[in-house]
Amino acid sequence: MDDKLLLNILSFIITYIIFLLVHIFIINRKRKDYKNGKQTEIYYIINKAKLDMNKTKYSTLKWLVTIINPLIISTTFIIVTNIKSYLIGLIVGFITLISLIYSCYELIGRYLKKKEGKKNV
Numbered sequence: 001m002d003d004k005l006l007l008n009i010l011s012f013i014i015t016y017i018i019f020l021l022v023h024i025f026i027i028n029r030k031r032k033d034y035k036n037g038k039q040t041e042i043y044y045i046i047n048k049a050k051l052d053m054n055k056t057k058y059s060t061l062k063w064l065v066t067i068i069n070p071l072i073i074s075t076t077f078i079i080v081t082n083i084k085s086y087l088i089g090l091i092v093g094f095i096t097l098i099s100l101i102y103s104c105y106e107l108i109g110r111y112l113k114k115k116e117g118k119k120n121v
Contacts, residue, residue, distance in 0.1 A: 012078050019070035028066055041065055041105065049109025055116045064108050072100045 004043035030076065042061060051061075076097045 008078055008082065011081070012074050015077050016070050019073050020066070023066045023069055028062060041069070045105050046114070047114045048105065051109065051112055052116060056112050061098075061108075061112065064112075068091045068104045068108060072097065072104060075100060076086040 042065060045051065045061065045065070076093055079096050080089045080093040083092055
């Protein structure tokens with residue numbers, strides 16, 4: 001296997017674990033209820049997918065966001081670190097970050113909306 005590919009995979013795993021631990025132990029500790037007002041990504045998913053929070057458990061949504069956010073950050077980090085130019089890396093990183101956030105949150109919303117129709121999630 002190519003050394004650069006192995007280094008990228010190892011970097012991705014390490015950054016994912018670090019950001020996952022930060023989300024679990026620091027950010028999730030503050031998320032007691034979705035009505036808190038400081039959770040824009042959770043409000044975005046609820047409003048975008050028109051989720052019924054009486055059927056969808058808040059903890060399910062919170063843990064899905066906790067798993068996806070480090071994935072988005074780690075993927076963007078690996079893409080940006082492989083670009084030599086600072087300006088191009090910044091532009092590509094911004095575009096990658098926005099597109100991953102939109103697509104992943106859309107997938108979470110559709111998944112929860114689909115589960116919402118079957119039974120309590």
